[in-house]
Amino acid sequence: MERLPKIQVNNLKKTFPLKDQDFVALDGVSLDIQDEEFVTVVGPSGCGKTTLLNVIAGLEKASGGEVLVDGQKVSGPSPERGVIFQQYALFPWLTVRENVEFGLKLAKKSRKETRETAAHFIELVGLTQFADALPKMLSGGMKQRCALARAYAVNPKLLLMDEPFGALDALTRVNLQGQLLQTWQSEKRTVMFITHDVDEAVFLANRVVVMAAKPGRIKEIIEVDLPYPRHVDLRLTPRFGELRNRVWSAVYSQELDLASYGEQVSGQPTQKKKKGN
Amino acid sequence: MKWLKNNRFSRATLNTMALLLGIGLWTYGNAIGLALPSPEEVVSRFFKLIESGLIVADIGASLQRVLIGFALGTTIAIPVGFLMGWYWIARGLIEPYVQFFRTVPPLAIIPLAIVLFGIGEEPKILVISLAAFFACVIATFQGVVNVDKTLINAATVLGAKDGAIFFRVVVPSSAPFILVGMRLGLGSSWATLVAAELIAAQQGLGFRMQQAQLYYQLDTIFVGLLLIGFLGLAMDRILLLAELRLTSWQERRVS
Numbered sequence A: 001m002e003r004l005p006k007i008q009v010n011n012l013k014k015t016f017p018l019k020d021q022d023f024v025a026l027d028g029v030s031l032d033i034q035d036e037e038f039v040t041v042v043g044p045s046g047c048g049k050t051t052l053l054n055v056i057a058g059l060e061k062a063s064g065g066e067v068l069v070d071g072q073k074v075s076g077p078s079p080e081r082g083v084i085f086q087q088y089a090l091f092p093w094l095t096v097r098e099n100v101e102f103g104l105k106l107a108k109k110s111r112k113e114t115r116e117t118a119a120h121f122i123e124l125v126g127l128t129q130f131a132d133a134l135p136k137m138l139s140g141g142m143k144q145r146c147a148l149a150r151a152y153a154v155n156p157k158l159l160l161m162d163e164p165f166g167a168l169d170a171l172t173r174v175n176l177q178g179q180l181l182q183t184w185q186s187e188k189r190t191v192m193f194i195t196h197d198v199d200e201a202v203f204l205a206n207r208v209v210v211m212a213a214k215p216g217r218i219k220e221i222i223e224v225d226l227p228y229p230r231h232v233d234l235r236l237t238p239r240f241g242e243l244r245n246r247v248w249s250a251v252y253s254q255e256l257d258l259a260s261y262g263e264q265v266s267g268q269p270t271q272k273k274k275k276g277n
Numbered sequence B: 001m002k003w004l005k006n007n008r009f010s011r012a013t014l015n016t017m018a019l020l021l022g023i024g025l026w027t028y029g030n031a032i033g034l035a036l037p038s039p040e041e042v043v044s045r046f047f048k049l050i051e052s053g054l055i056v057a058d059i060g061a062s063l064q065r066v067l068i069g070f071a072l073g074t075t076i077a078i079p080v081g082f083l084m085g086w087y088w089i090a091r092g093l094i095e096p097y098v099q100f101f102r103t104v105p106p107l108a109i110i111p112l113a114i115v116l117f118g119i120g121e122e123p124k125i126l127v128i129s130l131a132a133f134f135a136c137v138i139a140t141f142q143g144v145v146n147v148d149k150t151l152i153n154a155a156t157v158l159g160a161k162d163g164a165i166f167f168r169v170v171v172p173s174s175a176p177f178i179l180v181g182m183r184l185g186l187g188s189s190w191a192t193l194v195a196a197e198l199i200a201a202q203q204g205l206g207f208r209m210q211q212a213q214l215y216y217q218l219d220t221i222f223v224g225l226l227l228i229g230f231l232g233l234a235m236d237r238i239l240l241l242a243e244l245r246l247t248s249w250q251e252r253r254v255s
Helices: A048-059 A098-106 A111-124 A141-155 A170-186 A198-204 A230-235 A238-256 A259-265 B009-032 B041-050 B054-086 B087-102 B106-117 B121-145 B151-158 B160-198 B205-214 B216-245
Strands: A005-018 A022-034 A038-042 A064-069 A081-084 A156-164 A188-197 A207-212 A217-223
Touching: A022 A048, A022 B106, A022 B151, A038 A048, A038 A198, A038 A230, A048 A081, A048 A098, A048 A188, A048 A238, A064 A198, A098 A111, A098 A141, A111 A141, A170 A198, A198 A230, A198 A238, A207 A259, A217 A238, A217 B121, A230 A238, A230 B216, B009 B160, B041 B054, B041 B216, B054 B087, B054 B121, B054 B160, B054 B205, B054 B216, B087 B121, B106 B121, B106 B160, B121 B160, B151 B160, B160 B205, B160 B216, B205 B216
Parallel strands: A038 A188, A038 A207, A081 A156, A156 A188
Antiparallel strands: A005 A022, A005 A064, A207 A217
C-alpha cells in the first residue's frame, strides 16, 4: 500500500559559518521514513548525523530544504517528536516518576492520567522498583531506560535517538538494544536512531542509512530483511554477518580509501556498492 | 589504609582534640604571662554581661541588622542575577555596574552612607545589604549561565515553553549556585556589620567591643569576638543545612 511517508526529509542543507568558508554539515540530504519504521543512521564522526537529528527535532534550523512530519513542515521542537540524548538529560532534581511525568504535566493532563501513564511506561522499561529514586542513584543503563519512558510518556509520533547507548559499556549496550526492541514492539513508534556502531545499526533497524562526511550526505541505504522479534544470538547468523559486512564496507570505504571517492561520484559503483535487495 | 579512617567519627574526634589543644595553649599562654584574659575570665565576663542584659541587647541589635540587610540584599540579588543570566540585554545593561561596584569594599561606602542617611540604622542596613547583594548576584548569574543546554533541549522537546523552562529547569538547576551565593553573602554581611558598628552605633557587638577598647576591657573584647564567631558559624550552618536539603539531588564526591 502506498501512503504518505511519516517523515519526509527533502534536500536538507545545513551550513555552519566558519572563518574562511562555511562548513557544510548536511549537503542535500533526502530521506523518507515510513510509519512505525525503525531506521538507524550510521556514519563516521563529522558526517552530520547528529545535525540531521537536531534539524528533524526542530532544535536546529535548516539552511535549506525542509522536513515534513505527516505532511506538516517542521518549524521548531514539539512533543510529537521525542528526543533521547546520549547524555541521558534527566532532570537530576526529579525522581524517575517525576521525570516521566514532566511532559504530561506540561500537557496539562489530569492528575489521574498523568499518574497512570507514567506508571505504565515506568513498568514497560522495568523501573517500577526505582520510581521514587533520584537519577544519581541509577546506573547509566537505567538512566537511559528512564529517558526512554519519559520520551514515550508524551506519546510522540516519532522517537529520535542520538547515540543513546554511546556512553554505556558493551554488555549493557547489548542488553539495552534487546530491551529497546521489546519496548518498540509493544508500543510501535517511528524511530530514527543515530549510532556509530555498525553492529548496533544492523541489529535494530528495518533500514540502515549510511552517511559520509565532508560534506555530510547519505551514501547508501541498506534494507535489513531480518524478522522481528530479534534476539541477541541473531548476531551469530550468516545473514546478519552479511548485512553487517555490507554496512561496514559502506561506512569505512570512504575512510580507508579516499581515492575511491572520486570513482563513486563519477558514477562507477564498486561491487560492494550495488543496491541492496 | 589511611583513607578508611576518614569517617565522620574520627573527623569529629580530631575536631574536638584540636579545640581542646587550642584552649590548652590559650591557658598556657595566659599562665606564662601574656597580656590576655584567661578562658575563665572570659567566661565569667560573658555571664556578667548576660546578667546586666547588655550583651543580649547587643546581640539582638546586631542580628536584626544583619538579617534585614541580608534579606534585602538577596531578595534583590536573585531576580537581578536571573535577569542577567537569562536576557543578554539585561546582562549588558547591568553587568558593568555589578562588576565595578563588586570591587569596591562595602565598607568604603560607609562614609557616603553616613553623609546621606545619618548615623541611624539605614546606613548600616544599606551597607550590609550591598555586601549580601554582590556576593549573591554573581552566584545566581553564574548558576543561570551554567544551566546544562541539554536539559533545556530535553524540556523543550517535551513541550516546555519559555516560562516552563525558566521555572522548571533554570530555577532548580541554579539553586545550588544561589545557595552558595547566599552563604557567601551572609558571610560578607556579617563581616560588614561588625565593621559598620565599630564606626557608628549605639548598640551591637561591634559597638560593645569598641567601648571595651576605650576602657581596656580585654575580656569583653574576647566575649565579643567569640560571640561574633559563634553566631556567624551558627547562621552558616543553618544555610548549609538548607543547602543540603534543597540540593540533595546533586551527585557529590563526599556525602
